[in-house]
Amino acid sequence: MCTMIVKKVNIDGSGKGTAGWFNVNQANVSYDHPFHIPMEHALNIDFINEDLGPGARVAVELSEQAARSLVASILEVLDQAKAGGHLI
Amino acid sequence: MYQTNMYEGMVAETITLPGFNGELINAYFARPLGDGPFPGMVLAHHMPGWDEWYRETTRKYAHHGYATISPNLYFRAGHGTPEDVAAKVRGDGGLPDDQAVGDLAGAMRYMRSLPYINGKVGIFGTCSGGRHAYLTACQVPGFDAVVDCWGGGVVMSASDLNSNRPVAPLDYTPDLACPILGLFGADDRSPTPEQVAQHEAELKKYGKNYEFHIYPDAGHGFFYYNRPNYRQQQAVDGWEKIFAFLGKYLASE
Numbered sequence: 179m180c181t182m183i184v185k186k187v188n189i190d191g192s193g194k195g196t197a198g199w200f201n202v203n204q205a206n207v208s209y210d211h212p213f214h215i216p217m218e219h220a221l222n223i224d225f226i227n228e229d230l231g232p233g234a235r236v237a238v239e240l241s242e243q244a245a246r247s248l249v250a251s252i253l254e255v256l257d258q259a260k261a262g263g264h265l266i
Numbered sequence: 267m268y269q270t271n272m273y274e275g276m277v278a279e280t281i282t283l284p285g286f287n288g289e290l291i292n293a294y295f296a297r298p299l300g301d302g303p304f305p306g307m308v309l310a311h312h313m314p315g316w317d318e319w320y321r322e323t324t325r326k327y328a329h330h331g332y333a334t335i336s337p338n339l340y341f342r343a344g345h346g347t348p349e350d351v352a353a354k355v356r357g358d359g360g361l362p363d364d365q366a367v368g369d370l371a372g373a374m375r376y377m378r379s380l381p382y383i384n385g386k387v388g389i390f391g392t393c394s395g396g397r398h399a400y401l402t403a404c405q406v407p408g409f410d411a412v413v414d415c416w417g418g419g420v421v422m423s424a425s426d427l428n429s430n431r432p433v434a435p436l437d438y439t440p441d442l443a444c445p446i447l448g449l450f451g452a453d454d455r456s457p458t459p460e461q462v463a464q465h466e467a468e469l470k471k472y473g474k475n476y477e478f479h480i481y482p483d484a485g486h487g488f489f490y491y492n493r494p495n496y497r498q499q500q501a502v503d504g505w506e507k508i509f510a511f512l513g514k515y516l517a518s519e
Contacts, residue, residue: 180313180394180418181456182360206357211313211393213349216494218455218486224353232346232354 181219184208193225193236200234203227212239221245268329275299276328278321283337283376286368291341293373294321296328302382305516308373308409309336310391310398312487313360315352316340319490327390330509332516333383337373339366339398362430366398371406378408386410386516388444390508391417393487397435403446404438411515413508414448416486418456421464439468445475447511449504451484451497479507 185207193202202225212220221244225236240248259265268274278296285291294316298304307327311320316338327334339361343354355361374387388411391399396417403412419426422434446469450462457465459480469476481488481500488497489504 180356180360184357184359186357206353208356210356213314213352218495222353222356224357226354226357228354232344232350235350235353237349237353 181208181210183210189225191225195234195236197233200230201227202234202236203229213237215239215241217241274329276325278325278328281335283335283372285337285341285372286365288372289342291338291369291372293335293337293376294324295333295335296324297333297382298328298331300382302333303384303518304331304333304382305512305518306374306377306380306383306387307332307334307512307516308370308377308387308389308402309334310366310370310389310395310402311336311339312391312393312395313352313356314393315348315355317348317352319492332388332512333377333380335373335377337369339369339395341369359428360394360430361398363398363401363432367402367405370398370402371408374402374406374408384516384518386518388412388512388516391415392489393417394419396420400442400446401435401438403444404435404441407443409444411444411512412442412446413511414446415489415504416450416454416457418454418461418486420457421461436465436468439465439474440472442469442472442474445511445515446477447508448476448478449507450478450480451486451488451495451500452480452482453485456486477507477511479504 187205191202206224208222220239223238227234281295320336324334324336340351340355343351389399390413392415396414397419400414403409420435466478484497484500485495487495489501
């Protein structure tokens with residue numbers, strides 16, 4: 179059954195979807211039914227731009243472990259960039 | 267039951283019908299060719315959307331002699347691939363219950379307006395659709411049978427309630443006016459076997475006509491042949507139980 183566990187976060191970036199690059203202004207992070215990964219529930223991230231319709235979506239579906247590894251890696255890379263003076 | 271020397275024909279197409287608040291939505295409609303009379307079925311699609319599995323299931327019911335409508339419960343989310351539209355609804359935290367019930371009730375009324383219906387209409391749903399099917403059968407007069415397949419969230423704690431889902435479907439049980447068939451997996455986590463037992467106890471308490479089956483070695487969505495939870499034997503038996511149940515309660519008098 180759907181968990182309905184979801185968080186929306188406003189972001190600023192670009193994503194590459196089926197029609198090419200577009201501006202993404204929101205990420206929906208859910209732990210719910212995925213469409214492709216063979217799991218009942220997964221950590222799903224949809225990078226979207228609602229102004230462009232439902233097709234403006236870059237999707238990933240991750241296992242819990244993969245999602246936690248991703249989060250840790252993102253923070254690690256940002257910390258390294260900061261330490262190197264690359265973040266303004 | 268189909269015999270090999272029978273004629274069989276079917277029409278399956280997209281239609282438009284009035285749903286919640288009279289708003290037009292689209293729907294997939296499959297029916298056997300001929301004058302009927304045919305029993306009717308309304309299908310409440312699952313959270314992953316108004317997808318290919320639901321189109322196939324709509325035609326499956328038609329093959330078994332039912333005029334069958336699967337309304338697009340995600341119509342208001344916009345259009346795109348079923349997955350993209352369903353992802354949008356998932357991001358929005360699901361559908362408002364009153365909207366889903368209104369759309370399913372609209373499909374039932376549309377069905378009843380057709381000249382070849384035998385006067386009996388059932389409703390079927392899986393996953394969130396099982397929950398919506400139960401809610402609709404409890405809240406809207408006009409259904410003669412309901413099939414709830416692994417509908418989680420029928421039993422809800424107070425902390426689960428929100429503006430989209432303000433009342434636990436279990437609380438509407440006294441209003442259920444038709445027989446119910448429930449199919450569930452023993453390994454499912456929503457609904458858990460304990461929640462299914464609680465639902466069953468409530469049906470028993472109010473003297474409802476119910477038939478619940480909990481399949482061993484099956485989890486959530488064990489009919490979906492394209493997902494890892496598919497269980498062949500349980501799915502075959504489940505479909506047999508569905509058509510036996512509907513044959514009993516939706517047949518022409």
